[in-house]
Amino acid sequence: MSIRERLSGNEAVATAMKQINPDVVAAFPITPSTEIPQYFSTFVANGSVDTEFVAVESEHSAMSACIGAQAAGARAMTATSANGLSLMWEMIYIASSLRLPIVLNLVNRAVSGPLNIHNDHSDAMGVRDSGWIMLFSENNQEAYDNTLMAHRIAENKDVQLPLMVCQDGFITSHAIENIELEEDSEVKNFVGEYKPEHYLLNRKEPIAVGPLDLQGYLFEHKAQQAEAMKKAKQVILDVAKDFEKWTGRHYGLFEEYKLDDSEIAIVCMNSTAGTAKFVVDKLREKGVKAGLLKIRVYRPFPGEEVAEALKNQKAIAVLDKSDSLNAIGGALFEDVVSSMYVNEENVPMCNYIYGIGGRDTTAEDIESVYEDLQKIAKTGKVEDPYRYLGLRREAK
């Protein structure tokens, strides 16, 4: 039986971590994720978990300690944001290439500078090609649920990749909302024990982890990572199926909101999906056939499935909460566009960079995107696909 509670996104994640009771948590505080290790350290102090909490001196050390712990055979978790993740960057690649299923909660925030501590997705986009599984969460409930499913996915024999659960800094991390929690014993049962096949503390099998990997080998090891990432897609769906049987809450690779009969659609991630659903409902009342596709699994990117779900639209807008500063468009836009192209689905598409540095994105902003889409749907033409939403500009 689920327990009704009201928690912030950070509290929800810390609660999930308490229920998972990992062997090691190594973390360094950084806004807006600070509360996660802060709450967790109180659980350690109260004796409600028997985790070894390592108060490290930097995020580089936090990830290094997690790598050491996980390689030793322990289950390791951490949390960070923005520049904290930037400082981890070197070790982020080590974690995935050593195939260590570490779980990280990333509370999305703008990577400075100029100095900003508010929400956008530039931190996550900076590690999108690092070989980590990336799950995005619309609200506290999804952040909690994704964290509960994380270890089962990451530790699966066919996967063995680290995983990060993302949620929007402040917008969901600090907003208190209703949530359904699961019983401690049931969580323990669902997550199960970590039983690695090979680990450093196994005295019956002395092993070497992370040896020199030159021209003759690195290529193949990277291809193994890519292969594991492809296989992760099915594992994520299998775990979601078990999760639904247990909690009744359904998860897929993405969420389709009124997409089955829609003509114009927005693609976005995290909390903006909540605002977009509100706008879709409002437009539906006016007879506008608007829909939404909310990406949950960003890595591996479900290209084929996304193309299938979007193929009947007359116009699509992809919303990126991070500008790739590449003169062509945001990262999510590129992923969706190439998914459509290789699957031979030709729908007019455009990109909106929005919400940078915590800029508020209102229902009116989202509505203006649907208005643009209605125009595109009529003409079938997109003149300027790389756009901004909510940016101040001089009137032309």
Place this chain on the structure above:
Amino acid sequence: MTEINSKTPMEKLTIGGNIYEAGNAKEFKTGDWRSARPVFIEEKCKQCGLCYPVCPDNAIPVEKETLKRKDFNFDYCKGCGVCSKVCPFGAIVMKEEGEE
């Protein structure tokens, strides 16, 4: 563990290049290139035993029964010169690679 070499297909490689076995450093030949090499002058050697413990790899073989050192095994010699520095008798001379 099965033999892995540069012809092994990716499906047969261990993940992350992990090695599930101990004591295999000797399989990695460090001496495939060097800029300087030690030359062993046997007549000057007193078999004092100072050189081989300082070799960072496995370049100075020692006979098990007599505990006498033999000539260098260049498969494991990077030419670092530490052995030449510790030799009190001038029995190890460093020469530039290519020099007679």
